[in-house]
Amino acid sequence: MTISFLLLAAITITGTAAAMSLKNLVHCVLALTLGLVGLAALYLRLGAQFVGFTQILVYVGAVAILAAFAIMMTRSAEPSELSRSSSIRFSGTLIALMVFAVLAWAICSGTSALQVPGPQPEASVHQIGLALMHLFVLPLEVIGILLTAALIGAGVLAMDETRRAQ
Amino acid sequence: MPEMIDQIFVLLKHWLMAYVPGTLQPIASAVLSVVPVLIAFPLLFAITTVLERKGLGRMQNRYGPNRVGPFGILQPMADGIKSLTKEDIIPRTADQAVHFLAPVMLVIASFLVYAVLPIGKNMVIANLNTGVLFFFAVGSMVELSVFMAGWSSRSKYSLLGAMRAIAQMISYEMPLVLASVVVIMAAGSLSTVTIVNMQASYTRIWPHWYVFTPWGLTGFVLFMIAATAESNRCPFDMPEGESEIIAGYYIEYSGFKFALFFLGEYLGMFATSAMAITLFLGGWAAPFSFLTWIPSYVWFFAKLLTIIMAFIWIRGTLPRLRMDQLMNFAWKFMLPLSLINIVGAGVWHFMPAGFARWLIVSLLVVVSCALLSRGLRRGKSFYVRTYRFAS
Amino acid sequence: MLGEGILKGLTETARNFLGSYVNKDRLTTVQFPEERLPQIEATRDFPFLVYDGSDWQAGLRCVSCQICEKECPPKCIYIEKSKDKKPDVTGKLQFYPTTFDIDISVCMSCQICVEVCPFDAIKMNVEFEMSSEDRFGGLLLRKEQLAKSNEYYNKIHPTEAAAVDAALAEERAKVEAKARQAAEAKAATPAPVAAPVAGETK
Amino acid sequence: MTPMSAYLLLSALLFSIGLAGALTRRNAILVLIGIELMLNAANLNFIAFWRYGPHPEALTGIMFAIFSISVAAAEAAVGLSIILAVYRHSRTTDLDQMNSMKG
Numbered sequence: 006m007t008i009s010f011l012l013l014a015a016i017t018i019t020g021t022a023a024a025m026s027l028k029n030l031v032h033c034v035l036a037l038t039l040g041l042v043g044l045a046a047l048y049l050r051l052g053a054q055f056v057g058f059t060q061i062l063v064y065v066g067a068v069a070i071l072a073a074f075a076i077m078m079t080r081s082a083e084p085s086e087l088s089r090s091s092s093i094r095f096s097g098t099l100i101a102l103m104v105f106a107v108l109a110w111a112i113c114s115g116t117s118a119l120q121v122p123g124p125q126p127e128a129s130v131h132q133i134g135l136a137l138m139h140l141f142v143l144p145l146e147v148i149g150i151l152l153t154a155a156l157i158g159a160g161v162l163a164m165d166e167t168r169r170a171q
Numbered sequence: 172m173p174e175m176i177d178q179i180f181v182l183l184k185h186w187l188m189a190y191v192p193g194t195l196q197p198i199a200s201a202v203l204s205v206v207p208v209l210i211a212f213p214l215l216f217a218i219t220t221v222l223e224r225k226g227l228g229r230m231q232n233r234y235g236p237n238r239v240g241p242f243g244i245l246q247p248m249a250d251g252i253k254s255l256t257k258e259d260i261i262p263r264t265a266d267q268a269v270h271f272l273a274p275v276m277l278v279i280a281s282f283l284v285y286a287v288l289p290i291g292k293n294m295v296i297a298n299l300n301t302g303v304l305f306f307f308a309v310g311s312m313v314e315l316s317v318f319m320a321g322w323s324s325r326s327k328y329s330l331l332g333a334m335r336a337i338a339q340m341i342s343y344e345m346p347l348v349l350a351s352v353v354v355i356m357a358a359g360s361l362s363t364v365t366i367v368n369m370q371a372s373y374t375r376i377w378p379h380w381y382v383f384t385p386w387g388l389t390g391f392v393l394f395m396i397a398a399t400a401e402s403n404r405c406p407f408d409m410p411e412g413e414s415e416i417i418a419g420y421y422i423e424y425s426g427f428k429f430a431l432f433f434l435g436e437y438l439g440m441f442a443t444s445a446m447a448i449t450l451f452l453g454g455w456a457a458p459f460s461f462l463t464w465i466p467s468y469v470w471f472f473a474k475l476l477t478i479i480m481a482f483i484w485i486r487g488t489l490p491r492l493r494m495d496q497l498m499n500f501a502w503k504f505m506l507p508l509s510l511i512n513i514v515g516a517g518v519w520h521f522m523p524a525g526f527a528r529w530l531i532v533s534l535l536v537v538v539s540c541a542l543l544s545r546g547l548r549r550g551k552s553f554y555v556r557t558y559r560f561a562s
Numbered sequence: 563m564l565g566e567g568i569l570k571g572l573t574e575t576a577r578n579f580l581g582s583y584v585n586k587d588r589l590t591t592v593q594f595p596e597e598r599l600p601q602i603e604a605t606r607d608f609p610f611l612v613y614d615g616s617d618w619q620a621g622l623r624c625v626s627c628q629i630c631e632k633e634c635p636p637k638c639i640y641i642e643k644s645k646d647k648k649p650d651v652t653g654k655l656q657f658y659p660t661t662f663d664i665d666i667s668v669c670m671s672c673q674i675c676v677e678v679c680p681f682d683a684i685k686m687n688v689e690f691e692m693s694s695e696d697r698f699g700g701l702l703l704r705k706e707q708l709a710k711s712n713e714y715y716n717k718i719h720p721t722e723a724a725a726v727d728a729a730l731a732e733e734r735a736k737v738e739a740k741a742r743q744a745a746e747a748k749a750a751t752p753a754p755v756a757a758p759v760a761g762e763t764k
Numbered sequence: 765m766t767p768m769s770a771y772l773l774l775s776a777l778l779f780s781i782g783l784a785g786a787l788t789r790r791n792a793i794l795v796l797i798g799i800e801l802m803l804n805a806a807n808l809n810f811i812a813f814w815r816y817g818p819h820p821e822a823l824t825g826i827m828f829a830i831f832s833i834s835v836a837a838a839e840a841a842v843g844l845s846i847i848l849a850v851y852r853h854s855r856t857t858d859l860d861q862m863n864s865m866k867g
Contacts, residue, residue, distance in 0.1 A: 010766045014774050021778055021801055025785030030793065031322055035269065037797055038315060044778075044804055047771075048829075051815045054301050056807075056829045058308040063833050066311025066344070068800065068840045070337055073318050075793050075844040077334065079851045097787030105780035112772040126820030129300050130361045133830075136823045144827075148834050155838035162845035229582040230575040233591045487579075488571040 013050065017043035030076045038069045052125055055133055173464035180207070180468070181293050204296045208285050215475075216437045217247035223483045230487035250430075257426035265423065266323040273320035274424065274431035280312040281438035287363050288445045291455050291468035295364055302363040303355060306446055307348055310401075313439060314340045317410075317420050320432070324423035332419025335494065336410030339400055342498060343407075346505035347397035347443075350390045353516040354381050354450040367454030376460045380453040385533040386516040389540075391451040393509050395478075398443035400501070402436060404482060406489035409497060444478040445471075504543050511539045603719060606686035608666045609675055611708045614651040618709040621651050623683035626659040630675035630684055638668035639675065652734060664708060666692065667701040682726050688718045771812035779805035792850070792857045796843045803836045 020040025024033045041064040048057035137145050175182070184203050191199040221236060221244055228235030236243035261270055287302035289295040299305050314337050321333020358366045370380050381387035400407040411419035421432040448454055452474055455467035492500070515532045522528035581588040592599055613621035626643040642661035650656045675684050687710070694700025716723040782801030789795055807829045814825020851857055854864070 007766055010770060014770075017774065018777060018781070021781045024801070025781055025789065025794070025798060030791060032266075032269075033794060033797065035315075035319065037801075040801075041804065044808060047774075047808065048811050051771075051811050053811050053814070053826055053829070054299065055304065056811060056826055056833070058301050058304045059830065059833055060807075061308040062304065062311055063837050064800075064804075065315060066308065067341070067837060070314055070318065070341065071840055071844050072793055072797060073322075074334075074337070075847055077322075077330075078848060079793070079857045094788045098784050100787060101780040101784035104783055105776055108776035108779070109773060112769050112776060126815070128820075128823060128826055130304075131359070132823060133826060136827060137830075141827050141831075144831055148831055152834060152838055155842050159841040159845040162842070162849050226579065229579045232578060232582065232588050234589065234593070484572065484575060484579075488575045489568065 009050065010047075013043050013046050016040070017047065031073065034069055034072050034076065037072075038065050041065060041069070053128060055128065055130055173466070177292055177466040179466075180291070201296075208290070208296065209282065211290075212282075212285065212438060212441055213434065215441060215472075216434055217251075219437060219441075219479055220250070220433075221246045222479075223486075226480070226483045227487050230484075254427055254430040259426040259428065260423075262325055262423050264325045266325070269319050269323035270423075271428075273316050273323060274421075274428045274435065276319065277313060277316040277435035278431050278438070280309055280316060281435045281442065283309045283312075284442045285438075285445075288442065288449060289364050289367050289454055290445075290471050291466070294455075294468060298362060298364045301361045303351060303361045303366075303446075303450075306363075306442075307344070310439070310442070311344065313435070316435075320424070321420035324420075326423050328416045328418075328422050329420045332410045332416050332422065335416075336403060336420055339403070339407060339409060339497060339501075342501040343397045343400035343505070346393055346501065346509045347401055349506070349509035349513065350393040350397060351446070351450050352509075352513055353386050353390045356513070356516050356520065357381060357387075363449050363454075367449055367456065370453040371456035373460035378453055378456060378458055378460070380451065380456070380458075382451040384519065385529065385536050386512050386519055387451055389508070389512045389515070389536045391447065393505055393512065394447050394451065395481075397505060398440075398447060399482065399485065400497075402440040402443055404440060405486035406492050407497060408491060409494060412491055440482065441475065441479070444475055444482070447478065448474045499547060504547055508536075508540060508543055512536060601688060603721060605688045606673060607671050607690050608669055608687050608692075608703075609664060609673075609684050609708070610687040610710045611662060611705070612683055612685055612712055612715050613709050614712050616711070618706070618711070620648075621711075622658060622705075622709060623650070623681050624659050624662065625650070625656040625681055625683070626662075627657075627680065629678050629680070633674050633678045635672060635674065636668045636670055638665045639663070640665075652737075659705065662705040662708060663702055665702050667697060682730060685715055685719070685722075685726075768812055768816040771808060775805040775808040775812070778802075778808065790858050790860055792847045792859055792862075793844070795859065796840065796847070799843075800836055800840060803832060803839075807832050 017040050020036050020038070020043055023036035024040060027033045027036060042061065045057045045060040045064075048054075048060060184200075187203060188196065188200060224246070225235030225237075225243065236246040239245040239249045261267060284306050286296045287299050287305050317336045317340070318333050321329045321331075321336070324330075354366060355361060358369045360366060360369075370378065372379050377383075382391045399405075403410050410416075411421075416422070421429060424432060448471065455471040457463045457465060457467075457470050515535045518535065519528055519532050522531070578588055612623050614623065615621035626641055628641050628643065631637075631639045631641045640661065640663040641659050644658045644660045647655040648658050650658075671686070673686055676686055692701070712723070712727070716727070779802050782798045782805060784798075785801065786795045786798030789798065810825040810828045810832065812825075814820055814823070814829075817825065847857060850862065854862060856862065
């Protein structure tokens, strides 16, 4: 438990918790980006440079901005009631807490063998590229098709119906 | 001796580091690398503003600023003092925290990207394995700060400006990244230092810059167009179109925060220009083998200034695009052409060296460029405009 | 082909840029305090009062008829008429303004005061560098600031001033001729018919 | 050195936060963000297991994280455009008011 880990964990948890609990939706998105940047820093700390920067590029550069755009276009930036009725809120939080309790119990009782990391493994872009082109070439192609389909699908879905009919 | 002058800053740093106690070494090393960059590029910003205003003035048949100091070269100082002493106004309904954080975040993001730019031989703050990816990842944080600025001001103009800016930046980020992919393919690395080293060799006197290949030239042109759009400069300055939405997303800012936005914008422009130099124009490498005695950082800044001049020239020439033209250009011309360019780079890589691959790849690029530009023009119905109420 | 027009535009701006260093025609700016364009004769901005002779208090043409004050659209002229009369430049007794103020922050340079003045006493000036730190006091011109000699008028508007001078001289000659006639008539028949004329020439 | 269970606990906490958000918030966009958070928690697990696992040179954890991020990006794009389409119909993003299918 080093200070840097605790700091990054605190940033991540604060950001995500704020994202899930703030009233103003734009504040939620901004807090979410804070949490995701903290998460990316954790990836970097674990030695996964490529994933860390991809995380920033995709989540901060695209997903957060998309969410902000959606908030603007659906006029839900004005703060509304915090959430559903208090009973749903209570039971939702309770379920989440229970899930956390179960997971924490499993983690604390199960992973004693893997507590100490080995020497820093090398995960250079070169190796990742080779792995993507050899062992993981099929998933890569599938992801390519998925992304293309998502691109077209999102465009068609978001298009105005009147224009689609033309 | 030229070697010595070339490495003078590196040697200076090593010499200074010898006096630092061991525990402070990492921090001192970081400070000694970062501080020169933090000084050099804002200084370049100051020089660029006055050069830009003078150059634009000359292009528009007028003198630029010529009052403060000899030939007006002290104008940036006057501007700086003015913006520092101006009142800092925050709109009453603005979101205080976000309104404050936006310019800070913009400047931080703009400065962060300089970490991976090699400004000379052995002169880079961090030689990251994923340098180019880092550049684009941190560059995308600029969009978020633009959104924060536009939304938190609670002004229609700034919100419109921010929306335009984000739409434009997202659209042009794709051609920007795809145009640089060809270089990454050729160099086989995401590290900026490796990419420059690959280009810093010569056949007889000619350098191995990527811009001297058909795909490299196309990639360079696409990259520069996308970089212009990315840094919101004319002719892509829709987000801050002075005549429509005054200053766009930073209209509600005043005083020093306004200056910070200005600084961030120019730093972004320098960073993308420096990236274009690194990727296509050989970074700090000299253009001819007999000129290698000139220090590498001189070459880097000479190339950077040339590209800045080109930016100013473009700004003095072209009118602003319309939103639909902007989007059509990004999605119907830039994106397909950059994809075809990647195919061209692949063909180049797998064909034997010689005249044939030059011909084939050039043909591929030129034909697709011509077809795509025809496609852009088609569907555009020109008609004689009639002014019903004027005559 | 895409880009043709862009290249054309780029050459034009490059010609402007380089040409501005060799060709004066490509730099139309006049750098004001050092360089000035010659003023055209019909320039006008704010009114001033003309006086004849060398003493402005004695020679002021204004007889305080207050027509300009009444006609002024933005009402920027303020005149106080004198109780007594003083001889003007021809020696005739006239009223004179004890106060004559023009607030040039209000004045709109319409020249109506000049057109209605029957005595050619108020004319338009060409002085334009009148910026002041005091927007109330500094822009309110008093009689002594407004009074300018006829020579000055001749200098700034030569043609117009010459015409005015000629007309005035003709009128004075006419008046003098009339007076002489009257005096001759008086000498011939000493009847008190020309009393008002005599009163004027006294 | 940080033990792996710290990373796993952090990821479990992230997952729970995302779950709580997805269950309790009314706005569809926020529910989507909650789901993204849960995916991110899984990514953190992948990376942590890659780093602490016996065969880091196989890069399996990194590969999983990369694919997961791309899927999440696609999911966000499609999800947000669905929200936009629904908004155009019902003029709301409030999940409680999207009840036209309710019996």
